Amino acid sequence: MAQKIILDPVTRIEGHLRIDTRVDNGQVIEAWSKGEMFRGFEALLKGRDPLDAPVITQRICGVCPVSHAIASCKAIEAANDLRVPANGHLLRTLVLAANYLQSHILHFYHLSALDFVQVEALLDYAGRDPVLLDLRHWAQGELNSNRVLPVAPFLPKLPGDYPGNREWNLGALGHYVEALDIRQEAHRMAALLGGKIPHTATLVPGGLTLLPEAALLEDFRTRLRRVKRFIENCYIPDLLLAARLFPAYAETGRGVERYLSYGAFDEAGGSWMPAGTVRHEGYAPLDLSLIREETHASFYRGNLQESPQAAAAPVPQPDKPGAYSWLKAPRYDGLSYEVGPLARLKVAAAAGHRPIAQALAAFLREAGLPEHKLASTLGRHAARALEALLIAERMERWLDQVDPAAPAIAPHNNRMTGTGVGLVEAPRGALGHWITLAAGRIGSYQCVVPSTWNFSPRGQGQDPGPVEAALQGTPVNPDFQGLEVARVVRSFDPCIACAVH
Template sequence: MSKSQHIIVDPITRIEGHLRVEAVIDENNVITDAYASSTMFRGIETILKGRDPRDAGLLAMRICGVCTGTHYQRSIEAVENAFDITIPKNARLVRNLIQGALYIHDHVVHFYHLHGLDWVDLVDALKGDPKKAQEESFNWSRTPYGVSESELIQVKERLAKFVKQGRLGIFSNAYWGSKAYKLTPEQNLIATAHYLQALDLQRDAAKLMAIFGGKMPHPQSLVVGGVTCVQDIQNPARIALFKTLLKKFTHFIKTAYLPDLAMAGVKYVDEALDGTGAGLKNFMSYGDFKLDDTGFYNAKNLFPSGVVLNGDLSKLHPFDQSKVAEDVTHAWYDASGPQHPYDGTTNPNYTGLEKKDDGYAYLKTKEKYSWIKSPIYDDHRVEVGPLARMVVGVAAGDERITKYVTNFLALLGDKLGLGKPAPTAALFSTVGRTAARAIETELMADVMIEWVDELAANVASGDLSTWTEFDFDKVSKDAKGYGLAEAPRGGLGHWVKIKDGKIENYQAVVPSTWNAAPRDYKDRMGAYEAALIGTKVADVSQPIEILKTVHSFDPCIACAVHIVDTKGKELSKFKVSTSCSI
């Protein structure tokens, strides 16, 4: 390649929603500029205006088709914060268990079914020798999961049928054979087997959410003031079922997910050590999973809150929700400047794409180019998600998080023959971001055992309270509140203003808003964009490196009504009434 190229990857596949990335790649195949754009519009906030705040959660959970329960809970917590309600211990534990189940389900599905194929060449697995693969598995786990020689023979036969028929189904349209893949055929065969096994096992994690949530997706047992699953927590069989399914899924996490991540980490360690995909190195966590009942935002959290800037783990900046703002300089909205969510507006102003002579439509990168706003914290662009939570936890000196991070780095260092743990700085990379999610999954699965035992013991002691009574007419006249916690993909905040018992204004700033945002009013990049800069692409026609880094954030660009095709042609227009008669 003699000169730079401007390429489009649209849609970014294996995510929730539609996401476009445009990248400028120089003559050395290095990305020098990048732009991330959501081509879908979300208008739930507008629909919520004028409604009863106690009903907000049921609508807000429709913001996403994946993290339904976490939007549900954040919305309810925003109203509880506005009304100054502290929920009972049983309700806190039930909510922790429902959200924890969402974490372990989401993270495992993400690694194997949404992100794993960026690291694993599934077609190359056909070259793998099942016997050698079985032997290889013991290099990564003392008790490897589901990869005996006979099981791997069956996996290989299934794959061979797909390839022979030319029908790869869910494995089609990938960059098989790319020079960017580094696992051996046997390692690819191991990971492919776990991919298929995880398809079955993820149902158990979904059942975990449904036991106390009522159903999955869109659980229905959370209400302002607590939870409604009274009979479930009083039934020892229900609690025992939860614990049994949790232990089964935890076994897969420890004997398949973590070993596979270590296997990939060793093969791609050069990308971790050179910081490929590091990006902003500014990390923020709202904090989440309350461990006591000392008040709405006074409780000790499993994940501490705070901000780490420039990758400096020696200094943790306290988090202050008043410093959150959203800017729309490069987003398809109108606003006078950065707005705090309490005063946030959602005024669409779609200015379109730029048609060029090659027949394609490109983002107007000097103007507005995304349906995602640009969140700012204290005038910093920040990254949120599992890596942010682990980084903030280590910076906060949290004993539990530091232990799990150190254990994984020690495992990686041992497999690399370093004689010491791998450096913490290796986490500041695409590989590290992916590893942080696995570290967090193990931590969450272990602590959930503690929570379910705590719930059983509390109920057995005679405490059956699940709801805090409140006088709606008294507390709901004029109030405002926020629900800030951590979704699997990162910091999720819902802000609500209530007037005369009805919602006057509502804003949700979701994890992929923080990470997938376009440039801001100072022309500073969002997390996706910054993470792509400096990445070397092996083959511009198969830019798997772009997918790998963007997928490491676990993108979720959901719930839209605006659609454009690849050449910018308008397909349809929809007018939706956001008012209703109650």
């Protein structure tokens, strides 16, 4: 008999997400992804000064503000024909990359790992690691106290099939603590060039306001090496161990198997990771004119199917019949697409980027993950970890290319008319900002955001979004109250403040 499992709220993500599933015979038959928070950024940008846009849009998201700042700057630069100097592109790329590292590390250790870790393993820890001894002492003290919620925020948790492997449990908990320091270090790197973070100050249309002095760049490099060592010696080995321990999660979360990337990390001569789409037929170049946002299942007035260049700000209608989410439903050529690290690597490999394709193949071999199982819950975590490593390795080259004596910003021309699109890859996937400028003010603004793609509700044709599709077939034990569902959902690294905005 069919039953419902509802996860409300999904925590350890950014924002307000609810997942409803219909379950039959121990499997998810159907799923609904429900974004539960709306602010109205596109409406409030209209009529403002164009240079307000990067300031305001990066505040869509406290986890990936850099991506929004860059997309917004690029949209204005396209509209105004501002030519960013080489230093400007490189420094932006470095700030973006630093924030990728903090975001991917945060996602693995602090947001996702607890779904797979037996926290109680701490209590009989008998080794000599000072971090773990400290944690054990703390947790025991908590359990012996009359605290209202002992060992919070690690407990309580959903019941489930947490593993007994001590190496994994203790490694993940010890590295949870270390990763707190490391992601913070990555944020210091982003602040060195971005002014501060969350929400940067130096990223403006035309480039960056700061002068990239040599000492600043070497400070950045020293911190980068510390973060990179953690990725090499903790994140990658932990991921490989997880791949051995949880083979069942290479069988769940397959998804729509259509992937889209706008191309990531601007370098001289284009983006490092290529843009494009991948489906069964193979790679195809990107065609922005194929993007529409549909609102049939969304809490907005009208059943629309709009190009982001032409769309007006959405009008909320929370009682709209048939609607169930504050997210819109982006479609490319009428179909939902997955975005994110997995999509970026798939697109890069399919586009013939040999170094990335080879690194991916080697990593999958090491993880014991056949290529056809990359499209899975585990595969998404693997793609994110490998991407973190590849970026950390690439960053020193970008640092070397910065010219400490040259400016990082283009002179402004105050034209402030026209239309522009700014595309960037955020940690969670393809991000686009569309702007029209009229009489020196913002005429219209549209953001199509990574988690909007991934957590899309049903579109015009009642076709499920990528996460809704990925949940179909997930085996669930009703006693676990949706733990398996949460594991699949988190592999997409949801950011709902972004997705709705």
